[in-house]
Amino acid sequence: MLEILKELCSLPGISGREDKVRDYIISKIDGFCEYEVDPLGNLIAFKKGAKTPKNRIMFDAHTDxxxxxxxxxxxxxxxxxxNVGGVETEVIIGRNVRIGEKNIPGVLGIKPVHLIEKDEEQELPKKDDLYIDIGAKTKEEELALVSLGEEIHFESEFIEFGDGFIKSKAIDDRAGCAVMIDLIRSELEYDCYFSFSVQEEVGLRGAGVSSFTVNPDYAIVLESTTAADISGVRGEKRVCVCGNGGAISFMDRATVYDIDLYRxxxxxxxxxxxxxxxxTRVAGGNDAGSIHKSRGGVKVLTISVPTRYLHSPCCVCKYEDIESVRxxxxxxxxELAQ
Amino acid sequence: MEYGEVRELLYKLCALRGTSGNESAAAAGISEMLGKYMQTHIDRLGNVTGTRGEGFSILLDAHIDQIGLAVTAVDEDGFVKVAKVGGADCRVLTAAQVTVHGREDVFGVITSTPPHLKGDDDKKVKKFDDITIDIGMSKEQADKIISPGDRITFNAPFDTLAGNRIASPSVDDRAGVAAILRCLQLLEGKETCRLDVMFSAQEETGGSGAKTGAFNSQADEAIACDVSFACAPGLSSDKYVALGSGTMVGYAPALDYKMSRRLTQIAEEKGIPHTEEVMGGRTGTNGDDIQVSGRGIKTALLSIPIRNMHTAVEVVDLADIENTARLMAEYIIERSAGNA
Known part of the structure; x- marks a missing residue:
């Protein structure tokens, strides 16, 4: 699963441009299940288990x-x-990016610290003043390399470090995708559906559609969520802790979860x-927010990989937590099948 | 690719790590590169020096130290607390990848708060005291590898952009070192006056290296080579030169006017792209310290324009390094002939 996660994280796939991620996933699940790609680009897989369940179960992870x-x-x-999805200026300024089909290198520049006024020291540049430098000298040179509407992703290598930690861009939510691929490639006791969903980061748009198609009784969302178990943070403010296994939500900003399922x-x-x-904190939201309202309602559960520095080029999580989530x-x- | 020689030099130089006061790894690599041209020596403060030839002498200077951070403590959660080494910019530290140079090199990430957990008062730039590095270890594990004083550098790629431009940490001032090494390449096989090279330590923390190194040299003339500001969004094009517009000849009360003037004239005669960089007092470079060392040294300054100074993405145009090297070489050839 580690090798698959590494490859998944390295692929570019902002919301609406999940094609490369989807193609890769298909290459890994082909032969292990039936699958189809819906009009939005959701990849919906059906894995035959040893038995047919009474309740239809759908897993969900987002590809974007x-x-x-x-x-x-x-x-x-x-x-x-x-920005596509929630990206703070402070995590991109001074960083390297890759742009579009040609994978053009660029950097986010900033006025040198030597030339700023005192009051600018505590202020980041306004969003409208940000720019990417790809080395082009003129507009014409630039347009020969980059087109409007092309995607820009963070340049951030997959690195294993410290005590079982990994660092990469896009662990949110390639971790969930890696778990679903692993489940599909294993033997399952009951039939299950899997939705590799698009456009989570721009409003949970893909999963609502795929759950309409699948029409599940239960859905389990496999996600990455904010771990704030960092220097000096104590108690419930840590939200969840790396190394303590999957984080299970009772409520977030998009869903009030089925309490029995949570327990x-x-x-x-x-x-x-x-x-x-x-x-331990009611924050964030995920595909469960659209799935639980699909058709006549779906009971939802979210199990997340605790991940530090979510939505930055350097997401950090513990690999053993991904195994626990799986x-x-x-x-x-x-439990849910009968 | 154009400017292959300069690119190769800069690539090797930017791969070396050396923050102010702890330049030894960079010094060893740079000493080896300079050793192709002259006998080298690493002095008491960590300057890499070399000399060749006799008689009238010119000192060439560029600094080998880069800005960075130093470990002040590993806290109870295993996170690393830091102090600045040189003028690190707080605005570009969040979410940066770094290397902590402990007993072994350790990968780390500077912590950030995701938008999901941000309050309204989290929009300001983090205070330097809140800069913390995640190395993925407990305090017990970290204490075996990391100690206070260990240095930290940006871990970012040497990125090749369009138009022969490079983005990398430590272009300030490995670009200057590359220009001097390229100048020595251009002078290969040519008779010159005595050349002293000083790849100096501790520029970013106040110029102690250049002050002592220049005293040891006592050359007749010196050319300091550093980076300066190129125009970029947010800066006025009336005030700052374009990246790629050539080498910048410094004019300042703290520089020798005749040398500056001659450098400009030679650039014009030889068709070397150049601009003038005029300052009203001192230059903020090693030139300031070299000029007043010992009984005083006539000093000039050639600068290479870069963008995003003191970040992990300092952008330089290879043509500007090449043109700095060319002008330096032409000046040396002329002065050598005049003083033969």
């Missing part, structure tokens, strides 16, 4: 990542852009000796 998109080129040959997941984890924890996801199938 946050990034930027080219909106213009100024007269001096600098690229103007806007059941914690019990199943305990009974099977799988690490799991409660997400193990719990698999254990939940039998």
């Amino acid at each position: 990542e946050v990034g930027l998109i080219v909106t213009g080129v100024d007269s001096d040959g600098f690229i103007k852009f806007t 059941k997941a914690l019990e199943v984890a305990k009974a099977n000796n799988i690490k799991a924890q409660t997400k 193990d719990l996801a698999k254990a939940m199938i039998a």
